[in-house]
Amino acid sequence: MPDLSVTLSGIKLDNPVIPASGTFGYGAEFKDFYDINILGSFSFKGTTKEPRFGNPTPRVAECVSGMINSVGLQNPGIDAVINEELPRIATYFKKPVIANIGGFSVDEFVYCAERLSVSEQVGIIEVNISCPNLHKGGVNFGSDPKAAAEVTAAVRKATNKPIYLKLSPNVESITEIAKACEDAGADGISLINTLLGMRIDIKTRKPVIANKMGGFSGRAIFPVALRMVYEVSKAVKIPIIGMGGVASAENVIEMMMAGASAVQVGAENLRNPYACKEIIEALPRVMAELKIDRLRDIVGVA
Numbered sequence: 099m100p101d102l103s104v105t106l107s108g109i110k111l112d113n114p115v116i117p118a119s120g121t122f123g124y125g126a127e128f129k130d131f132y133d134i135n136i137l138g139s140f141s142f143k144g145t146t147k148e149p150r151f152g153n154p155t156p157r158v159a160e161c162v163s164g165m166i167n168s169v170g171l172q173n174p175g176i177d178a179v180i181n182e183e184l185p186r187i188a189t190y191f192k193k194p195v196i197a198n199i200g201g202f203s204v205d206e207f208v209y210c211a212e213r214l215s216v217s218e219q220v221g222i223i224e225v226n227i228s229c230p231n232l233h234k235g236g237v238n239f240g241s242d243p244k245a246a247a248e249v250t251a252a253v254r255k256a257t258n259k260p261i262y263l264k265l266s267p268n269v270e271s272i273t274e275i276a277k278a279c280e281d282a283g284a285d286g287i288s289l290i291n292t293l294l295g296m297r298i299d300i301k302t303r304k305p306v307i308a309n310k311m312g313g314f315s316g317r318a319i320f321p322v323a324l325r326m327v328y329e330v331s332k333a334v335k336i337p338i339i340g341m342g343g344v345a346s347a348e349n350v351i352e353m354m355m356a357g358a359s360a361v362q363v364g365a366e367n368l369r370n371p372y373a374c375k376e377i378i379e380a381l382p383r384v385m386a387e388l389k390i391d392r393l394r395d396i397v398g399v400a
């Protein structure tokens with residue numbers, strides 16, 4: 099039997115496949131397609147202190163091999179996530195989840211981390227310092243090593259849960275940011291968030307997205323994500339969750355060979371709601387073809 103299990107900060111996952119934040123909601127819609135307990139875990143929609151409607155519409159644009167979003171962290175706020183979503187998740191998902199948090203100040207990140215710390219269902223807190231769709235907060239914390247370290251250190255003090263900082267590719271040096279997070283106490287790094295992109299409707303001569311620009315994700319960004327996972331894995335000792343354009347079992351294996359200990363699947367869930375199920379089911383066959391007995395043995399072999 100091939101062994102698909104991996105470990106993230108002491109948490110054993112049956113396999114490395116994790117739907118990415120913002121592409122899987124709280125799992126409720128996807129559980130009607132398949133039993134989501136086959137997943138390694140899932141990262142739920144980025145949660146902020148206050149509820150957010152998000153950015154004005156239209157906020158998505160289709161692209162060849164991907165899409166652009168400018169959702170703007172639409173979410174019901176930390177109170178609703180703790181009082182309604184997490185108890186609901188517990189009825190249909192029996193594994194630890196990854197709680198993704200966003201913020202407009204260090205205090206907001208700290209507040210959300212503190213509140214989520216008491217939930218048994220939360221295995222890892224994923225700190226999103228890379229949202230490209232906010233006029234303040236978001237990537238502003240993730241594009242400067244000092245600011246990234248400040249958020250990391252503050253969240254580190256606020257919780258005993260493992261914290262993974264989610265990083266942006268839209269920076270001068272992602273390795274410098276990753277190292278700053280590691281030095282400030284991060285348990286792991288998630289990368290990459292979306293690449294800043296834009297479309298123009300040539301008939302209206304206006305940007306397609308109301309906010310003009312947004313985050314580009316999907317299959318097209320896989321080689322960029324892979325390169326960044328590779329570079330960061332050489333620069334830090336903490337585990338990496340790799341993501342960006344992952345759409346197949348082969349992509350999962352490639353990400354792990356680049357240095358990822360687990361892998362998130364994002365935009366592909368929006369194209370095919372069965373994507374993660376199909377990837378998990380295909381992994382044993384692809385592992386057999388490649389003579390891989392234990393998936394965790396290939397982390398960083400490239």
Ligand code: SIN
Pocket residue numbers: 120144167168169170171172226228229230231291292313
């Ligand atoms: C969004 O809600 O704008 C997307 C989240 C992100 O890219 O971090």
